[in-house]
Ligand code: CIZ
């Protein structure tokens with residue numbers, strides 16, 4: 284937290300811990316939020332890991348220190364718990380680039396297609412899909428679909444292009460991507476790689492295809508964490524919250540962010556002050572309408588069936 288003293292941050296954290304106990308909340312935080320917020324969480328991880336951990340916990344109330352689409356995932360897997368968001372408007376810009384009507388139009392044009400949707404999408408969009416995928420399993424999911432089946436892949440066309448490259452399959456896509464990852468050009472990535480020749484370059488598949496091809500590994504955030512557990516010299520090509528988390532955990536390792544501009548503005552709206560406010564006021568509760576919840580859950584279950 285910029286412009287806030289260490290003592291103030293400590294006080295804020297203590298206040299949150301006491302509010303959390305008083306109101307009996309299980310707090311989940313995403314890898315991309317500010318590390319001070321990660322510090323007060325009961326669990327830090329990627330969107331699906333967070334939702335599953337909350338489901339495993341005994342707590343009846345869950346506070347999601349992340350953006351709206353991840354709150355929806357948490358509610359989806361915790362239908363009987365009260366699920367609160369920290370911020371009323373923080374959401375994923377990628378997830379909101381496409382509306383449900385655009386997808387329905389695509390489905391009308393390709394009625395026999397399987398619709399694969401990235402987990403980080405609005406619940407309404409996922410409800411229109413037949414299989415959910417994550418950044419870690421997108422290639423595997425597409426490979427499991429019979430060759431003769433058309434595939435609509437939404438919403439991130441960079442992940443889609445990476446999947447096409449890996450599988451040799453042609454995907455039907457919309458032109459949308461994540462501004463945080465898409466802004467990194469091949470030239471910039473190549474310069475950083477040249478500057479640190481004996482480092483491994485890890486990038487998220489939301490990066491451009493030419494950047495993915497340049498990288499040593501194309502990984503989800505949880506896969507990047509596992510990689511850094513085992514390696515000492517790494518360039519991290521994803522949102523800087525993950526770099527901050529790993530730098531704090533491994534001060535002795537040589538870690539470099541691919542770019543300090545890889546900042547998701549909505550993730551950074553999740554501040555300690557907002558966490559304290561949400562707990563004190565017990566808002567903003569997130570609810571999923573029954574039909575949307577049912578359909579997006581069945582899309583997620585198809586993913587688990589395919590993965591076995
Ligand atoms: O799924 C997530 O939480 C995100 C944003 C990316 C990833 O690869 O973990």
Ligand code: SF4
Pocket residue numbers: 350374375376377378403461462463464489522547548549550
């Ligand atoms: Fe969405 Fe990109 Fe932010 Fe992730 S980093 S939450 S995909 S805008």
